[in-house]
Amino acid sequence: MINNILRGFFYFVVLVLIQVLVLNNIHFLRVATPFLYLYFILKMPVGTSRTNVVFFSFLIGLVIDIFSNTPGMHAAACTFAGFIREPLIRLFMGKDLPEGIYPSYKTFGYGGFFRYTLLFVVIHHVTLFLIESLTFFDPLFLALRIGASVVTTILLICTIEAFNIESQKSGE
Amino acid sequence: MRKLLDFLVRKRHWFLFILLEVVSLMLVYQNNAYQRNIMFSSANVITGHIASVSGYVSSYLNLREINRELLERNGELEMELLELQDQLDMMRADTVTFSGFAPDSTEHFPYSFVMANVVNNSVTHLSNYITVNRGRKDGVEPDMGVVSERGVVGIVSTVSDHFAVVIPLLNPKFRLSCKVLGSSYFGTLSWNGRNARFANLDELPRHVEFEKGDTIVTSGYSAVFPAGIIVGKVVDFEKQHDDNFYSLEVELATDFQALNNVRIIKNYRQAEQKNIEQEAKRND
Numbered sequence: 492m493i494n495n496i497l498r499g500f501f502y503f504v505v506l507v508l509i510q511v512l513v514l515n516n517i518h519f520l521r522v523a524t525p526f527l528y529l530y531f532i533l534k535m536p537v538g539t540s541r542t543n544v545v546f547f548s549f550l551i552g553l554v555i556d557i558f559s560n561t562p563g564m565h566a567a568a569c570t571f572a573g574f575i576r577e578p579l580i581r582l583f584m585g586k587d588l589p590e591g592i593y594p595s596y597k598t599f600g601y602g603g604f605f606r607y608t609l610l611f612v613v614i615h616h617v618t619l620f621l622i623e624s625l626t627f628f629d630p631l632f633l634a635l636r637i638g639a640s641v642v643t644t645i646l647l648i649c650t651i652e653a654f655n656i657e658s659q660k661s662g663e
Numbered sequence: 664m665r666k667l668l669d670f671l672v673r674k675r676h677w678f679l680f681i682l683l684e685v686v687s688l689m690l691v692y693q694n695n696a697y698q699r700n701i702m703f704s705s706a707n708v709i710t711g712h713i714a715s716v717s718g719y720v721s722s723y724l725n726l727r728e729i730n731r732e733l734l735e736r737n738g739e740l741e742m743e744l745l746e747l748q749d750q751l752d753m754m755r756a757d758t759v760t761f762s763g764f765a766p767d768s769t770e771h772f773p774y775s776f777v778m779a780n781v782v783n784n785s786v787t788h789l790s791n792y793i794t795v796n797r798g799r800k801d802g803v804e805p806d807m808g809v810v811s812e813r814g815v816v817g818i819v820s821t822v823s824d825h826f827a828v829v830i831p832l833l834n835p836k837f838r839l840s841c842k843v844l845g846s847s848y849f850g851t852l853s854w855n856g857r858n859a860r861f862a863n864l865d866e867l868p869r870h871v872e873f874e875k876g877d878t879i880v881t882s883g884y885s886a887v888f889p890a891g892i893i894v895g896k897v898v899d900f901e902k903q904h905d906d907n908f909y910s911l912e913v914e915l916a917t918d919f920q921a922l923n924n925v926r927i928i929k930n931y932r933q934a935e936q937k938n939i940e941q942e943a944k945r946n947d
Contacts, residue, residue, distance in 0.1 A: 624789065
């Protein structure tokens with residue numbers, strides 16, 4: 492239990508710092524910005540109560556908002572993404588997962604983890620960019636931005652997951 | 664009753680979800696540029712300090728570029744100085760009665776400025792904001808103009824004790840009154856949301872004469888910027904739908920992606936001008 496809290500806290504701080512100090516400044520070809528902090532929500536243990544997932548998703552979104560001057564946008568998108576995390580896992584992995592394992596290549600399988608990440612990231616990005624474009628609508632450019640950001644985010648998450656020491660151990 | 668309670672407890676994540684979504688959306692809608700909640704902007708003390716540390720580190724990364732700009736600016740100023748000196752000499756030689764330049768001591772140039780460093784900046788959102796490390800304690804107030812060595816940057820929107828948030832040209836909420844250098848007709852400059860290098864100048868009357876490459880400067884009507892600060896240059900133009908106005912595509916002089924040092928312009932007569940303008944509107 493206490494281990495889980497420490498682990499979550501560590502992930503939270505590190506991912507927020509990476510996002511705010513480095514990734515928020517990346518605008519590949521002026522359209523793509525990776526949102527790596529989603530990795531925090533993705534990696535919460537299976538079986539965490541949905542209330543907790545929703546709450547912590549909101550929290551990380553809010554912190555990112557505060558740092559990047561986008562009041563409420565990330566918070567709203569993250570809350571939604573956190574809310575549909577559980578059904579997503581059930582959709583891809585069925586109900587018979589042992590409680591308390593962390594989603595990773597080992598526990599979910601390469602295909603499973605990738606599909607889970609892909610759908611999760613797409614849903615989050617679509618929500619985020621739609622909220623952002625409420626003030627300014629331009630469908631083609633919007634689609635381009637969503638597509639490009641999804642690709643960069645997924646690439647980053649999959650790379651980091653491949654090198655995550657914890658994931659390689661957690662299959663035991 | 665028990666069933667109802669049971670239901671509520673079982674579905675509590677739904678309620679939390681809805682509650683948090685409502686809170687977030689409220690934040691999105693309430694934080695309009697002019698009444699931004701200081702708590703949630705990066706003018707906040709903690710986020711401001713973290714941002715200024717990272718800004719301090721990254722400011723070393725483009726020193727070469729800044730140095731080049733300063734040299735360029737220095738050269739320009741020197742040229743200007745020479746030109747003025749030349750004119751002065753000519754006047755001295757021309758006029759026998761000329762006895763030196765004596766400015767009227769009651770007439771002051773109403774603008775002065777504060778230097779500031781950019782500590783947080785964005786260029787790819789639809790509504791971009793810039794945070795700088797000068798605030799109320801340095802005499803910065805909302806609605807002051809901000810310029811870089813190259814041209815106009817934006818307007819101060821919120822101020823805390825040591826930081827200020829600037830709405831740059833790259834924000835659809837910001838509209839700037841501009842004119843083509845040399846003519847006196849003005850139009851409105853606004854951003855199209857796509858490219859950080861370009862903005863559009865609309866509502867310029869059709870009989871204004873200009874060419875591609877002409878310089879666009881501030882008109883000075885708003886009391887925020889003095890007249891004649893460079894905004895950019897014309898790269899393309901087209902007629903607007905109603906055919907009476909031009910719409911110009913302007914390449915911005917300021918490079919927002921590499922913004923580092925800015926100057927915040929104070930105009931001590933701004934309040935006076937605003938008051939009298941408001942009074943005139945009220946009397947209407």
